[in-house]
Amino acid sequence: MPTWPRTSFLGQLSDDTRDAVLRLGTRRRHSAGETIIQEGAPSSYAVILLTGLYKVVGLTEDGREALLAVRIGGDLVGELGLADGEPRIATVRAASAADVIRIGERDYRAMLDTYSDANKAVSKAMADKLRSASRRRVEFATCPTPVRVARVLQELAEAHGVRRGSEILVGVTLTQTELAALVGTTGPTIHRVLGEMRANGILATGYRNIRVLDEEGLDELARM
Template sequence: MNEVSAWRPRLLNGHWFSQLPLSLQDSLLQAARLQRLAAGECLFQRGEPPSGLYAVVEGAMRIGAVSEQGKEALLALVEAPHWFGEIALFDGQPRTHDAYAEVACTLVWVPQPALTALLAEHPPYWRDFALLMTQKLRLMFVVLEQQSLMAAAPRVASRLLMIAQGYGEIDGSRRVLQLGQEQLALMLSLSRQTTNQILKDLQQQGVLRLGYGEIEILDMAQLAACVAAESSAKIAPRSP
């Protein structure tokens, strides 16, 4: 067993990899190598050429961008066992965002040449990579809709649920999220003050416990109810 194959059980915890044909799983692991990053280290930056596909098996990657004025947009913290980097596989264009290690990370990396050779030999595998990309596209539409229609508090609750559920990539839910309040505010394009107040309100209601650099969900059902109440209000019939 090589050092990449040793991470197979961790990758199998993710829906996408676990549902791949066994032959494709094997091909990816055979072509892959491990890459380790220190906290704050850059993996790639916006505008760089495609370098392949990555999976987080330890730690978390920060995906986002910084404007010329220094304003940061944080799209996601990518944690195990998520794969990322597939957009550039399809169009061969430069990277769309920056990727930095939020904490010390271990990544499974499948280089671009190995991927293109694999897909040239087995064209049906394109569908499997398309499913990885469309899964994220669906989430993006949900997030855009929420940003347009939801008030701040249910948006915070919804994003916490998404993160706890691994954005649909894992079974079950995590109770403790390694997520700072500032990071959450950046993800939602809310002020830190607004985000902090919403989280404190949820803590007072017994829904959350706030710690240093982490948020523990104490009542998952009540957190979901915050989102459901907002959704119900949006579709409630109007009075004549």
Template sequence: MDRHIVMRAPLFAALDEETAWRLMDSMSPHQLSRGDVVFDEGDPGDSLYVITSGKVKLARTSGDGRESLLSVLGPGEMFGELSLFDPGPRLTTAYVVSDTEFIALGNEALRDFLTDHPEVAMRMLAGLARRLRRSNEGISDLVFTDVPGRVAKALLDLSDRFGKRTETGLLVAHDLTQEELAQLVGASRETVNKALADFAHRGWITLGAKSVTLLDLDRLKRRAR
């Protein structure tokens, strides 16, 4: 476990290194493979999770069985913390996208910890606020932005968290299937694939297996507006 990556999580960001590492050591480690479920929508919300490696997606399922992908999270990000501030059943299902390791802390132990470290609660609330802001932006994009614009914005967002510089461009190994990427954008797979093919034809990106390399960030940013 790369402790310095985990330190980026709001749970640890307000702590000194010694206290943060002591808290990490008290949390239970887990390792899951792609397709495994961390928790289901409707399960009791009893723990918080911090990703140490890999990726997790949060999704909701409609009454007719259709799935909506809300977000993809990676190392240094946390999920499941909403139940601490608003006890109740889980609002999403958390699936493992790629082989993933994470550490978990039960709500009761977390409440005891926050009593002694109230500044951490403020950091956690700030993290929730940022996620809510992204959700509100996503709702606005569905109304005001066309599918190619949403695809460009999704690629840029994924690149901010998972992108790695290479000789040819910014490699984004998102580990998502075409269907999952379409769910993230809120459009059909065919429409999203058409937008990706157009971007590739223009020389803005190159497509790989569950990955994409961004070649022209400026044009993608203009298309995402």
């Protein structure tokens, strides 16, 4: 059985509750690129992500997709739509081979009524997403782009990083366009900022991968 991060939905549950929750719903396996939740669709189920990497994307006013967040195994998605009954506000798509549990609304509500730690974990997941969105809006309005880039990379490295000696491989495959969407800037600007961070020895970049070479340098930039 996978080991999930302590801060994830599954990671916060007691062993007994987790075992019970994992018996709910229907297990599904998805290939990279498959859609788990579709923006605009009715909200009739939640999804527990068991393994894999997922990208949360939303449509901009001109019809382009913008990357909003990254999710991993252990996380819960789709809970907001079940909370307010409104259509999905974003698309969740597998970025790698992925296993999930799809839980219908009736079983989902029964889970919340039966297991207090699951109810608490769902509330925390929604609060964390709200805090993250609010913090990001403030940063967009007040922080220079290099600081926003550093903070996003900090978050990605903390949640998805793989330490290799003195380096941290940011274990999320992102294009520079996708990273720009997370930061709230343009492709040319993200290209320039990453170039500056490379020149200062903070990062090394390759095809769809980023390695943090100087953790303290990244932290210092994020605090500015």
